[in-house]
Amino acid sequence: MASLDIGIDLGTCTVIATDSTQSVVVREPSVVAVDSRTDKVIEIGSRVYDMIGRTPNYIHVIRPLNEGVISNFAMTEVLIRHMLKKITGAQMLKPRVTLCVPSDTTNVESQSVINAAVSAGARKVYLIEEPVAAAIGAGLDLSKPEGHLIVDIGGGTCDIAVLSLNGIVTKSSIKTAGRLFDEAIIRFVRNKYNLLIGERTAERIKIEVGSVYEGSPEAVTEVKGRDLMTGLPKKIALRRSETLEVLREPMDVILRAVIGVLERTPPELAADIRSNGILLTGGGSRLTGLIQVLEQTTKVPARIAENPEECVAVGTAKSFDYLDKLYDGFVHTSTHIH
Ligand SMILES: Nc1ncnc2c1ncn2[C@@H]1O[C@H](COP(=O)(O)OP(=O)(O)OP(=O)(O)O)[C@@H](O)[C@H]1O
Ligand SMILES: [Mg+2]
Structure with a gap:
């Protein structure tokens, strides 16, 4: 049987899978949408991302890897399964998989992630710590x-x-990390302008005009949200210099x-x-x-x-070349099934 090696970075924001060519093959936002009336998963990844902040209230958008920990195990498994299926497709190949999980993942959770990958079709699973994968990548x-x-x-x-x-x-x-910067922007815009904005708007503001360095040139962006006083849509102009202290x-x-x-x-x-x-x-x-x-x-x-x-994801795939050599970086290795 031909062998297939896959590396997966289970990131808080993005899940990225790479194969033995060490190029990115699948990239999806780490989100899953569930219909709370039936508990069925209705979408995974990029299609869910477009729904954030725009769903009817029976559709729950879940981030299984919130704040760098596995906060929803069942949905993490859904994500792993989705990535492996996208790569292996209808092939019968059972890949070896290296996964990068958040650093605070406990041993029990690590074992569960390994089991999830195995049940999703992996032949053998390795876990690698994020900074080691990043460095290799x-x-x-x-x-x-x-x-x-x-x-x-x-x-x-x-x-x-x-x-x-x-x-x-x-x-x-x-x-x-990144999402706390977004939250800081949401709080600032609410306090200073009485304007409620969503997380995607906050992230856009951060990327377009956010800065932590006083020497960055001034920039401005338009921000739309809901006025907390009137309840109506409102827009403001936000300057880079205003974000300095916040960030x-x-x-x-x-x-x-x-x-x-x-x-x-x-x-x-x-x-x-x-x-x-x-x-x-x-x-x-x-x-x-x-x-x-x-x-x-x-x-x-x-x-x-x-x-x-992409460094972590590329590093997970490259790590197959180092399996015998790395020691501290691998927190856990497992598991054969036949
Ligand atoms: N140009 C930019 N300026 C500032 N932040 C950015 C920029 N581009 C992306 N980001 C931020 O990078 C973060 C995502 O980075 P990355 O994809 O490395 O995270 P992740 O691997 O999914 O998360 P983690 O490693 O914490 O599990 C987001 O918070 C995003 O807003
Ligand atoms: Mg990461």
Whole structure:
């Protein structure tokens, strides 16, 4: 039987699957829509994303991986099954699968994810930690005794890790990431303008004009929402400079966590990191001004990986080449079925 290797990044915002060619083959928002009258899954992924904030109240949009933990196990299984089915299609091949799960996943949950992948058709399942997958996906050579600092800022978690010799030396995982920046914008617009906006609008504002760095050039965007006083639709103009203070709060939490990891890093590796720089992955690292404030605060040069959202997924597929070598990065390996 020909073999098939698949890597899946079970992200809070996006699930991405890659195959042995290490290119992205399926990408879906991590959302599932359920009809609460029948408990039936009615849509998965991108078609659900377009429904967010626009559904009748009996349709529930579920994010199975909320805030970087598996908050709805049954729906996580639905997502895994959906991804595997899309790749393997009608083929009878049972793939080996490497999954990247949120860092705070417990052993029991890990085992459940493995079982879900097995029941969805996987022959053998490996779990890998997010910063290790991110580093491999970004093309770092982890086999040398040389320190690298990876900061992966996703939607639900920010993972910070120092890696050397195929393992994790120091790490920290916090729940301050992209979606908390969106929530900060929602609160700000409500408090300052009495305007209620949804999460998709907040994310658009963050991407278009949000910044954490005072030196970013001014920009403006139009924001539509519901006036809390009149209940009627209203629009305002929002400037980049207004977002600085709002976004600075979650940004400072991330900066403190990075400093914390640097402080716990052995001196030899800290010196490597100073010359290698910080490598940023994850969509959240694209936030305007983030590199500048990170460099200012840590005094270490930083760069964003190419296609930062895809590094973890590419790393999950590439990790099959390293199966014997990686130790700390694999939290769990399992499971044959025949
Ligand atoms: N240009 C941008 N500026 C700021 N944020 C961005 C930009 N592009 C994407 N993002 C944010 O990146 C986040 C998604 O990143 P990513 O796809 O890496 O997350 P994930 O892997 O699904 O989540 P996690 O790793 O936390 O489970 C979202 O919060 C999104 O708003
Ligand atoms: Mg991620």
